[in-house]
Amino acid sequence: MTLSPKTFDLEISRGIAQITLNRPERLNALTFEVYGELAQTFRSLEKADDARAVVITGKGRGFCSGGDVEGIIAELFARDITGLVEFTRVTGALIQSIAELRRPVIAAINGVAVGAGAVIAAACDMRIFAESARIGFIFPRVGLSGADMGASFLLPRIVGRGRAAELLFFGDLIGAEEALRIGLANRVVPDADVLTTARGWAERLAKGPTFAHRMTKQMLESEHGLTLAAAIEAEAQAQALCMAHPDFREAYEANKVKRPARFLGAEICDPPPPAAPKPDAGSDA
Structure with a gap:
């Protein structure tokens, strides 16, 4: 194009x-x-x-x-x-x-x-x-x-x-x-x-995991201004979404047989924004 x-x-x-x-x-x-x-x-x-x-x-x-x-x-x-x-x-x-x-x-x-x-x-x-x-x-x-x-x-x-x-x-x-x-x-x-x-x-x-790269960029932008606890929670949810993506299993299967991974990319689904971090236990929120 x-x-x-x-x-x-x-x-x-x-x-x-x-x-x-x-x-x-x-x-x-x-x-x-x-x-x-x-x-x-x-x-x-x-x-x-x-x-x-x-x-x-x-x-x-x-x-x-x-x-x-x-x-x-x-x-x-x-x-x-x-x-x-x-x-x-x-x-x-x-x-x-x-x-x-x-x-x-x-x-x-x-x-x-x-x-x-x-x-x-x-x-x-x-x-x-x-x-x-x-x-x-x-x-x-x-x-x-x-x-x-x-x-x-x-x-x-x-x-x-x-x-x-x-x-x-x-x-x-x-x-x-x-x-x-x-x-x-x-x-x-x-x-x-x-x-x-x-x-x-x-x-x-x-050639890398496009879905995961998108998530990385989203986290780099959205975590600015968060507390450490909120950032860790946001990343926990973001990483779980990446683990649910087919590229995660593809990387595992490729590593087992020592071949290059064939990542599907972002066509499967776009990364939704992670949910808002939950309030700390015992907070008044």
């Missing part, structure tokens, strides 16, 4: 959905339209059984240079506060669509990732950086809050509050090695290898 809008390409093959931002002459800057189109694409992948993992990257020298200055900023000056909120909600919806997609999403950061591009990278589950890549939450440089599109929610969970505050207050660009040092990058690889590495990871995931 191949989809080619004006500003990005989508190709699904071998269990991997690859989204390639395709405005290399603008370092893959985002337009008003592409925010919505990308969000819709990520939402649609929820129903694509042939897409078990997702890779997002950019064409040319940039991953994504954020919102297009010529195509967006000038128009924003003509909007009232209602129109501005309408726009910022659209940009945030893109990040939400990435975070809520129950597929592992890998960012192959092939070049500069700033502004909205940096937040897209943060919304992904894992980030592979090219050696020459740089990333920056540059909103303060243009007089805006660093807390944009969910950045102040996502970034502290990746690098901790102190380093997130530094990145969001100063808006500095950092290189790939610094991103690796602080935990923002999972791997740094030669420029020529960034997409190959990301697709290699995605292939491993696509």
Whole structure:
């Protein structure tokens, strides 16, 4: 399956959905339209059984240079506060669509990732950086809050509050090695290898237990803010659902005869949200 809008390409093959931002002459800057189109694409992948993992990257020298200055900023000056909120909600919806997609999403950061591009990278589950890549939450440089599109929610969970505050207050660009040092990058690889590495990871995931991977992503998102006791209860229920899935027995049978497991994937059923944790014994609830 191949989809080619004006500003990005989508190709699904071998269990991997690859989204390639395709405005290399603008370092893959985002337009008003592409925010919505990308969000819709990520939402649609929820129903694509042939897409078990997702890779997002950019064409040319940039991953994504954020919102297009010529195509967006000038128009924003003509909007009232209602129109501005309408726009910022659209940009945030893109990040939400990435975070809520129950597929592992890998960012192959092939070049500069700033502004909205940096937040897209943060919304992904894992980030592979090219050696020459740089990333920056540059909103303060243009007089805006660093807390944009969910950045102040996502970034502290990746690098901790102190380093997130530094990145969001100063808006500095950092290189790939610094991103690796602080935990923002999972791997740094030669420029020529960034997409190959990301697709290699995605292939491993696509061959794995898709139902269980969906549950893992759901737990990573939903356990934020829970107490330890509530998180343990939520995971107990989640793991029981995975044990009831045919992939669990398939892994057992494959291990017995020392053959690769042939996982059925998520077609059997989607993981329902675990039930609310029960109150502790003796509580007043």
